[in-house]
Amino acid sequence: MVGTLPSVTTIPLPRRPLDPGDQVRRWYENELGWPTVPARPGSPLGAPVRLVVGLRFDVLDVPAEAGRAALRHLGPGSPVALRGDRMRLLVAAGSAEELPGVLDWLEWGTLPLDLAVIGEGGLIDAPPPPQEAWAGALQGAAVWLRPPEPGGEVEASLPTLSAMGGGGGAPDLVRVVDTVATQCHRLWLRRACAQPLAGS
Template identity: 45%
Template sequence: MGWPTTGTEPVELLVGQLFDVLEMPADAGRAVLRRLPGTGPVALLRAGRDGNRRIERPKLLMLIAAGGAEELPEILEWLEWGALAPDLGARGAGERMPAPAVPTYSAAGEPSSRGFGAREAAGWLRPPRPGRAAENSLPTTGIGAGIGDVGGAPDLIRLVSAAATECHRARLLRARKGQSDRADGDQPLAFSNASRMSAGTRPRSFTL
């Protein structure tokens, strides 16, 4: 696809040049994909090793416009999420992500193979489209950004709003099922939607 890589084995994509990455647990990410069908390329990172990090559960990696990772903390503060969405992160300049296999396409331009190869840590859920430059078809902010204004992708603020909401909901659901996240050093689940509404601290993202 002509994207910059580390040139090592296993192959990794360099982040921060053509795109940044929005990262979240797979259960929350799949809910975001149902809400926002035009996000752009999305990869699934399976549990295991990711460079020097240990991934305890699968994650979704959503490609966003370069520079978006730097904007994430301010967007979360503006949406009144702050530290209440600890599962939502980003990879920006100087970072990398596992490289999924290059997708193949049918004569009609539809992806004809997906998933993981034998040595791959990540596979495409929504592969990049042929002939569409990554930097021109990804969620972004700024002049011209808006729902459907950038290659059919939602603007970055709307994407982050949906992602923060679904990350919070997924944590509450896992806690209800007894799947504690405390072993990873995450903060306790102290706020339900109802309690935050009664306290007047519900984030705007619940109303978008």
Template identity: 50%
Template structure:
């Protein structure tokens, strides 16, 4: 069924810019432009046109990526503090925004923390990288004005979502975990004092990745090995 598209309207009274008036364009393209303007104008984040719309890493932030089960455990462990957190469109990766330059520090940190050479599934995106821009759920709640209308049947399937969204009008950098000279000795290493130190975050993330891998292995063996009777 073809979604119903609202008629065109002039943007003169709300000041949100010409992209918001392009209701006559194909829905997916118009929706991407809506979010692109929200990220660029509302947050000051550079983007790359899609599909899907991308957020450029290594400029305002880097990204730590880890499997979703490990990411969920990590978020329970670290609590509500820290920078924005997203879930990939396929639901397979949790992405934590960290201070710019952190991606370059990850391999050395893992070696220093005795996690080097272990297949954890913990990776990073830095300069020259991009992540799919979350365009559903929590972002809509964070936007002060109405989000773009959705076609009948709901939001597009497979779109990335925010688990902990950024806040328009606020600088993201003070909330991002950053590498400090104090390392493990400082519990609050973020620039604003409310985010965990990058060393602690990476150590906790590696631990949860390792635990999740062991649990997945145990589940696989339990489900595939025949029962033994004595």
């Protein structure tokens, strides 16, 4: 009599939980076509994915208080992120190179402004996609105030210089920079006036 072997049930190995960063990366790369860089090696689970700046967009990094005034000059599709007390306004790729000239032309070039620009080769923390924006966000982490719209041509809505091929519905970069520079200067003046006088 030939014995039958008991049937062996194969139990699959447990799955590793999906890294939230992988989902975020997929959203940026697949939905928007924006290049990303994974979180730094050795970063804790949930560390932010970073967006590569300079290929699809550049970034104006300003105090949130100053950035609020610029929002009215941005088109409805212009993405804006907030990280801590800093606002990040996405502008057309190549704008970082133009900013010093625009500031000089507007006669802001010699004044102290808390305005930075991030261009080619830069990285910024990627806010979570809009559907996950406030779910479990860490205090001070980047979030979208105006998220990019998947399926559309986001870059066409970014502020640009008309000489750089802008136009259409894109907001004018000069107006946005002038508004932000004005607000940055007002903020600087308020802070300077609030400082106690030396020797008092």
